[in-house]
Amino acid sequence: xxxxxxGRRRAASSRKKTAKKAPPKRRPAGKxxxxxxxxxxxxxxxxxxQPGIKGLLFWLLRLGVVTxxxxxxxGVAATWYAYQKTTIPDPNEAFETQTTYIYYAGGKTKxxxxxxxxxxxxxxxxxxxxxxxxxxxxxxxxxxxxxxIDPMGILRAAFSNAQSGEITAGGSTITQQYxxxxxxxxxxxxxxxxxxxxxxxxxxxxxxxQEILEGYLNTIYFGRGAYGIQxxxxxxxxxxxxxxxxxxxxxxxxxxxxxxxxxxxxxxESVAALKQRYRYVLTWMADxxxxxxxxxxxxxxxxxxxxxxxxxxxxxxxxxxxxxxVSDELxxxxxxxxxxxGGGLRVTTTFTQEAMNAAEQAVKEEAxxxxxDGSKITDEELHVGVATVExxxxxxxxxxxxQDFLESQIxxxxxxxxxxxxxxxxxxxxxxxxxxxxxxTFDGNSPYTFEGSTLExxxxxxxxxxxxxxxxxxxxxxxxxxxxxxxxxxxxxSESIPDGPKMIYQTALxxxxxxGSEASEDYPGIPxxxxxxxxxxxxxxxxxxxxxxxxxxxxxATIANRGQRSDVHVIAKVEDRYGNVKYQWKNKSTDAIDxxxxxxxxxxxxxxxxxxxxxxxxxxDRPAGGKTGTATNDDGDVSSAWFVGFTPQYSTAVMYVxxxxxxxxxxxxxxxxxxxxxxDTWLNTMERDLEGTEVVDFPPAANVDxxxxxxxxxxxxxxxxxxxxxxxxxxSKSTKSSKAPVSTPTRETQTSEAATEAATEAATTAAPSSAxxxxxxxxSTTSSAAGGSAASGAATSSAVP
Numbered sequence: 060x061x062x063x064x065x066g067r068r069r070a071a072s073s074r075k076k077t078a079k080k081a082p083p084k085r086r087p088a089g090k091x092x093x094x095x096x097x098x099x100x101x102x103x104x105x106x107x108x109q110p111g112i113k114g115l116l117f118w119l120l121r122l123g124v125v126t127x128x129x130x131x132x133x134g135v136a137a138t139w140y141a142y143q144k145t146t147i148p149d150p151n152e153a154f155e156t157q158t159t160y161i162y163y164a165g166g167k168t169k170x171x172x173x174x175x176x177x178x179x180x181x182x183x184x185x186x187x188x189x190x191x192x193x194x195x196x197x198x199x200x201x202x203x204x205x206x207x208i209d210p211m212g213i214l215r216a217a218f219s220n221a222q223s224g225e226i227t228a229g230g231s232t233i234t235q236q237y238x239x240x241x242x243x244x245x246x247x248x249x250x251x252x253x254x255x256x257x258x259x260x261x262x263x264x265x266x267x268x269q270e271i272l273e274g275y276l277n278t279i280y281f282g283r284g285a286y287g288i289q290x291x292x293x294x295x296x297x298x299x300x301x302x303x304x305x306x307x308x309x310x311x312x313x314x315x316x317x318x319x320x321x322x323x324x325x326x327x328e329s330v331a332a333l334k335q336r337y338r339y340v341l342t343w344m345a346d347x348x349x350x351x352x353x354x355x356x357x358x359x360x361x362x363x364x365x366x367x368x369x370x371x372x373x374x375x376x377x378x379x380x381x382x383x384x385v386s387d388e389l390x391x392x393x394x395x396x397x398x399x400x401g402g403g404l405r406v407t408t409t410f411t412q413e414a415m416n417a418a419e420q421a422v423k424e425e426a427x428x429x430x431x432d433g434s435k436i437t438d439e440e441l442h443v444g445v446a447t448v449e450x451x452x453x454x455x456x457x458x459x460x461x462q463d464f465l466e467s468q469i470x471x472x473x474x475x476x477x478x479x480x481x482x483x484x485x486x487x488x489x490x491x492x493x494x495x496x497x498x499x500t501f502d503g504n505s506p507y508t509f510e511g512s513t514l515e516x517x518x519x520x521x522x523x524x525x526x527x528x529x530x531x532x533x534x535x536x537x538x539x540x541x542x543x544x545x546x547x548x549x550x551x552x553s554e555s556i557p558d559g560p561k562m563i564y565q566t567a568l569x570x571x572x573x574x575g576s577e578a579s580e581d582y583p584g585i586p587x588x589x590x591x592x593x594x595x596x597x598x599x600x601x602x603x604x605x606x607x608x609x610x611x612x613x614x615x616a617t618i619a620n621r622g623q624r625s626d627v628h629v630i631a632k633v634e635d636r637y638g639n640v641k642y643q644w645k646n647k648s649t650d651a652i653d654x655x656x657x658x659x660x661x662x663x664x665x666x667x668x669x670x671x672x673x674x675x676x677x678x679x680d681r682p683a684g685g686k687t688g689t690a691t692n693d694d695g696d697v698s699s700a701w702f703v704g705f706t707p708q709y710s711t712a713v714m715y716v717x718x719x720x721x722x723x724x725x726x727x728x729x730x731x732x733x734x735x736x737x738x739d740t741w742l743n744t745m746e747r748d749l750e751g752t753e754v755v756d757f758p759p760a761a762n763v764d765x766x767x768x769x770x771x772x773x774x775x776x777x778x779x780x781x782x783x784x785x786x787x788x789x790x791s792k793s794t795k796s797s798k799a800p801v802s803t804p805t806r807e808t809q810t811s812e813a814a815t816e817a818a819t820e821a822a823t824t825a826a827p828s829s830a831x832x833x834x835x836x837x838x839s840t841t842s843s844a845a846g847g848s849a850a851s852g853a854a855t856s857s858a859v860p
Contacts, residue, residue, distance in 0.1 A: 069112040076330040083332045100652050157403025157636050164631060166407040167706065170823070172376050173400050174387070178286035181300060183273040183772045184691040189305050190288055192350075193312035196343035197336075199233040203274070207234040236332070237275040239263060278398040280313055282318025297366045305354065306363040309340045323365060334362060357522060370465050377419060379464025381410060384455075384473070384585065384629045385453035390632070391587075392642055403636030409449075414457025416745035422459050426715075429726050432568050437460045440717060441728070444471035446608040447711045452615045452646055453625030455585070455609060456709070457748070461839060473585055475607035475718040476699040479733075480544045480689030483601040484618065484660055485540060485567040486553055493556045494564065497538045497663060498774035501555070507547035509597065514596070536775040538663045542671030544687060549600045555769045564594035567652040571614030571624055582733035583626050584610040589669065602690050605720070608703075608712035615703050616710035618664065618684070621758065622657035623648040632707030655761030661759035669702070675738040676704055676826060678743055681754045687733030696723035702737035707755040713737040753835050 160171040195202045231239070238258045252434065278664040281291030288311065295314075296307050303311070313336040314321045321333045325569040338359050374382060385408060389399050398404065421441045428434050438461060445459040460470035491497075505518035505528035520529035531545050540548035553559040568574060568582045577596075578587035585607060592604035613627040625648045633642040652660075664684030667673045671688040686706025693696040698721045702710040715737055717724055724731040 073356070085520040103834055130548075155699045157401060159399060159402060159404040159406065161382060161406045161408060161756050164407065164409055164411050164454075166632070168343070168407075168412065170385075170408065170410065171374065171382055171663050173264065173382065175285070175461050178277070179289040180277040180287060181289045183269055185301055186273070186276060186288060187301060187303050187308065189308035189349075190303060190311060191302065192344055192347070193308045194276065195233070195272075196347060197312040197340045198315060200343065203268055205232055205234075206751050207689055208232055224372050232381070233275050234271055234367070237271055239275070240278050240280075248776050253799075257439065274496070279315055280318060281401070282322055282396060284400055286401075287746075292351065292366075295365065296363070298464050301636070304363070305350065306358050308356060309344070310363060313337045313342050317396075319390050321472060324368060330362075330626060337362060348587065352693055370468070374464065375463055375465045377458075377460060377464070379468065380458075380460035380470040381408070381415075383464075383468070383470065387585075388628065388630050388631070389859075390631070394633070394641075404641070405634040405636070405638075406630060407632040409454035409456055409631055411456050414447050414748055416457075417744050418447060418457045418459035420747065421445065421740050421743035424762070425736060425743050427729050427736060429729070431729060432727075436728075441718050442469075442471045442720070443740065444473075444475065444608040444714045444716075445711065445744060446472045446612040447744065448612040448616045448627055449622070449707065450610070450619045450708055450710055451625060451648075453613055453627045454614070454631070455613075457625055457744075458609065471714070471720075472608045472721065475589075475610075476607050476714050477591075477690035477692075478602035478604050478606040478611065479688035479699055479701060480546075480549075480562075480602060481611060481686050481688035481701045481703050482604065482711075483541060483544065483549050483565070483571075483688075484686055485570060486549050486556075486559075486563050487537060487663060488618075488656055488660050489535065489559070490556055490564045490651050491659055491763055491765075492652065493562065494767050495537065495552070495555075495765040495772065495773065496767075497659055498764075499759065499761065499767060499772040500532055500534035500536055500547040500775050501533040501551040501772060503539055503545045503548040505530050506531050507549050508548050509550075515599075515654070516546050518546050518600070530830070534773070534775065535663060538666055539775075541663045543666075544672050546601060550598070553597070554598045555767075555772060557768050560597055560599045561594040564592065564596075566652065567592070567614065569649075569809060570617040571625065571627065572604075572610050575604065577678065579625070584613065585627055586610075602688060608714045611701075611703050611714075612710045612712035615705050615712070617651050618661050619658050619705040619707055619710055619757075620657075621661075622646075622650060622652040624651040648777050655763045658758050658761045659763055661757055664704075670712040671735050672815050673702065673704065673738060675734055676702070676742055677705075678742055679749075681706060681743075681749070682757050684757070685738075685741070687738065689731065689733055692721045692723070694723075697725040697731045698722060700728075700733045700735075700737050702733050702741045704738075704745070706740055706745070706749065707757060708752060709745065711741055711744050711745070711748070714738045739851060796807055 066185040070517070080622045120385050159173045161172060162168060163170055199205070212518070213278075266274075277287040277289075280286050281295070281296040285294040287290040288784060290302045291311055292298055292303055292307075295311060296303065310333070313333060313756060315437060317332075318769070319325065321336060322331055322332055323330045341350070341358050344350045350358075357827050368378065385406060389404075389406070390396070394402075394404070401854070424441055424446060426436075426441065442461045444457060444737060445457075446455065447457040448454065451454050452535075458470075458472040460472045462469070470752075490499075503518075505520070506515040508515050518528035518530065531540075531543060531548070535545065535548055537548075538553065539545075540552070553563060556562050557752070564575075568579075571584065572592060573579075573582055573584035574585050575589050575592035589607075590605040592606070593599070596603065609627060613624075617624040625646055630642070631644050632640060634640055651657075661684050665682065667687070668676045668683050668685055669833065673685045676683050676685055683704050683706050685702060688699070688701035688703070689697050690699045698716065700715045701713065705711070715720075715724065728736070730736060735777065783832065
């Protein structure tokens with residue numbers, strides 16, 4: 060090889076000496092290098108935060124990922140640990156329910172108790188296939204395939220609970236329900252749900268599906284005091300479970316969801332709810348191929364027939380009615396049926412032994428026992444409802460519901476009847492609120508014809524020869540109209556109030572009656588709705604509505620309480636078996652009507668007792684206000700008789716009806732007037748209730764006088780001339796009851812000798828006149844005459860309070 064020349068070697072050597080060392084190659088700047096260094100060129104850790112908002116967000120994201128991962132790991136570990144530590148406890152002592160006891164006010168004396176556990180276990184093979192299939196269809200579609208819990212069902216329930224803000228939906232499988240019944244309690248908490256889920260998973264591993272379903276069907280509550288399918292079959296259909304048919308199985312599977320609400324014995328709403336659930340169960344059974352579509356459609360035509368329920372003999376007399384009111388209110392307060400029937404509750408009611416006895420004894424002593432034709436009157440045909448409410452609290456202290464509960468489960472203190480003229484005080488209150496006064500006048504002549512209509516309203520008296528009823532005058536005061544219960548004057552009053560029927564309706568609700576259609580939390584009562592109470596009814600003041608004595612007594616208590624309404628109730632306190640208070644009643648009174656208006660209505664109602672149709676109540680010998688009432692059915696027969704009255708301490712309503720509640724009283728009872736048997740019964744009740752209590756006066760009338768909304772109602776200045784009134788005493792009651800006249804009397808022919816003489820005397824000293832007997836009072840009590848034109852037969856005098 061040839062070596063380089065000396066010159067070339069020197070040149071190369073020179074270049075080596077002068078060339079600078081090249082810098083090392085750097086990695087091109089990119090995302091990785093940018094993230095690894097800050098602005099100062101220093102490397103950053105994974106948690107080192109870049110400056111700025113963007114850097115903060117990225118840092119928080121990283122922190123969240125790490126934290127979440129840690130919590131997931133910890134959660135899984137905790138869940139695994141909790142599951143491993145969960146042991147299957149011994150069943151609640153033989154799945155024993157605890158008896159719920161009901162007490163009188165004060166919590167010392169026992170009223171009664173709800174049925175003790177009614178349960179009879181049978182084997183899986185003794186259970187008909189239709190009940191197994193129906194219950195799975197109703198309660199847990201995935202029962203045969205799930206692992207004891209249904210995650211999707213739990214999520215749906217959680218979503219529902221989040222929307223409602225409380226634990227309402229369960230999402231439980233059959234296994235979970237069985238676990239809850241057998242091992243846990245009924246509280247609605249997430250802690251219980253977690254325990255339930257763990258136990259369900261463990262039970263699933265130790266028992267077969269068949270064993271779980273057998274245990275479930277032997278323990279689940281079906282309503283009517285029955286636990287388990289055998290007891291349920293007997294309670295609902297009076298047969299053993301082995302003989303149940305498809306329709307009956309579908310019903311029993313349906314009621315598990317809500318035994319109380321779905322019991323058809325609880326009314327039309329319950330029947331409708333049961334039908335809906337019943338169809339749902341049959342549809343799912345068909346979808347699961349348990350039955351054919353044709354079988355489902357055939358069964359859906361109607362519910363099966365239900366035999367009459369057997370009533371516990373221990374609930375005889377009024378006790379059964381008391382327990383039913385308590386049970387209904389517990390359900391309204393949110394207690395579940397199984398908890399009520401067997402949860403070991405201790406319920407203190409508002410009932411007092413004294414008030415309950417007072418109502419019952421008053422009816423036994425005052426109600427007639429012999430009809431006009433001499434036949435015997437029994438409580439199977441004559442129904443008396445009595446209710447006494449404490450003024451200022453709304454506590455129902457006593458009532459009488461009618462027949463022995465073992466004979467009839469209809470409580471007439473709650474069922475009620477047509478209210479008649481007991482609705483008129485609500486009209487007066489609405490008129491005063493609208494701007495009228497007690498002295499303002501209204502048309503008392505009969506008939507009253509509605510403007511632009513052929514509809515007429517007549518006063519009492521047609522049966523005494525006056526074709527159109529008695530006329531009291533073209534301008535009688537509001538007070539006098541209430542005293543004598545003048546129909547035409549109150550219809551005129553209603554028509555003179557702007558949007559009158561609606562205003563009267565709203566006033567009645569505010570004072571204590573309940574709505575005519577759907578129940579409202581703003582207007583609670585017993586019951587929660589009032590049949591035929593309608594805001595568009597132009598005759599609302601005459602009382603077509605079927606009002607309960609309980610609600611009517613509470614509404615009148617609002618007047619006695621100077622316009623403050625307290626909701627009527629029967630439960631004061633509920634404790635669990637350990638003494639923990641689960642519910643405590645608190646008095647939350649509301650302003651129903653202004654105090655001066657209430658005082659004026661009270662004053663007018665005191666005049667009813669002092670001068671009007673309620674004079675028999677004067678025998679109470681203490682300040683009282685009240686209102687008589689009668690109502691007629693579609694045939695024109697008197698179908699109800701009332702007296703509702705109050706003192707500053709108590710308000711009591713008394714109602715007499717017959718048969719189905721709308722059958723004829725006139726011509727059957729010795730007297731159908733509200734001033735007679737109803738007032739006597741009221742007096743007897745209140746004398747007992749008020750014995751030993753202080754005599755308390757009412758406030759004086761406020762005499763409110765606003766701007767009348769319509770013209771033609773100038774204040775009255777004088778009172779009409781009246782005939783002397785014969786005094787009705789309690790002794791006259793025995794005459795009415797024991798001695799029936801030969802012929803059936805009309806409303807006017809039951810005039811006592813004293814009243815006849817008084818009317819004759821008045822006729823010789825006054826201008827030709829017409830009698831002014833009220834519909835609620837016999838002439839012997841309220842006969843009067845008013846000067847007027849003989850040709851028109853109409854009184855022309857005005858009246859003042």
